[in-house]
Amino acid sequence: EENGHQNKRLKSDADEEDGEDQNKKSPKRKIVLLMAYSGKGYHGMQRNVGSSQFKTIEDDLVSALVQSGCIPENHGADMKKMSFQRCARTDKGVSAAGQIVSLKVRLIDDIVEKINNHLPSHIRVLGLKRVTGGFNSKNKCDARTYSYMLPTFAFAHKDHSVQEELFRLDRETLERVNKLLGCYKGTHNFHNFTSQKGPRDPSAKRYIMEMYCGEPFVRENVEFAVIKVKGQSFMMHQIRKMIGLVIAIVKGYAAESIMERSWGEEKVDVPKAPGLGLVLEKVHFEKYNRRFGNDGLHEPLEWTEEEEKIAVFKEQYIYPTIINTEREEKSMANWLNTLPIHDFNSSAVEMQTNNKNSK
Secondary structure, X not given: OHHHHHHXXXXXXXXXXXXXXXXXXXXXXXXXXXXXXXXXXXXXXXOOOOOOOOOOHHHHHXXXXXXXXXXXXXXXXOHHHHOOEEXXXXXXXXXXXXXXXXXXXXXXXXXXXXXHHOOOOOEEEEEEEEOOOOOOXXXXXXXXXXXXXXXXXXXXXXOOOOOOOOOOOOHHHHHHHHHHHHOOOXXXXXXXXXXXXXXXXXXXXXXXXXXXXXXXXXXXXXXXXXXXXXXXOOOOOHHHHHHHHHHHHHOXXXXXXXXXXXXXXXXXXXXXOOOOOEEXXXXXXXXXXXXXXXXXXXXXXXXXXXXXXHHHHHHHHHHHHXXXXXXXXXXXXXXXXXXXXXXXXXXXXXXXXXXXXXX
């Protein structure tokens, strides 16, 4: 019996040494992964540990990291152990072409290929770079660029009956859309563009660097356009509400003055456009790149070499999902039908008073 115990002990010591050798060969390093994914069918990016009914992008990513052998299994259960941080949470159904996550991994051979082998085709790791030990993708990010792809019939005036496939956006309306989107530039109080933030909450103030709508194009007989917005950071639903309000104004449901009012202290009823068309395009690390990008040890977090892969992924997985889902489920058309329900004229206080009086 004693010999048996001794043999077991020697064997387990040998296993441990093998494991240590393996770890010495592939030490843990802080890296960032450039990710692209189609968000349809997922409850956003961020993992909800212990809630398996709502599948997230990170559920699939963590599983692939464990299976590929670049993180131990217990790091999958407790993501703090690998210092995991995503740059943007992305809401339910939202896609990404340039999401960045930072984490500590074992730098195994062919790491990107091995991770991708365990991911579904609509989630890809497109690039990897080494970063400084204290790097945190959320805190070190200076700005985020999102795009929102929508059928242009969303901008047709409410008093005109529209055949969706025949509608084409005229120059004058596009210019008006861009004039309104341009009003968002600068710092404003966006408490009306998210939930659970009061008008005096300092974190409701956000800085928008640019926002514009590009030239329309036709796909599958329907005309689409893409709105781009770059800002320091965004709150939950903020972009969808910013776009929802512009659509309501252009369609003639709300006066232009509502925009100015929505940045004030009163509660304003701001409609939220569907999540389907929203894509996290790019995250920016300008300060980090200036400090560490050319220090001889680290690369700048620029992805010019990966741009073609990003474009291919968007054409294969993101745009077709938006276009086909729009055609099948009519998310924009159905949402447009809800705009008359919104009360754009009175504030929440007035609405409450009116309700009391009518009772």
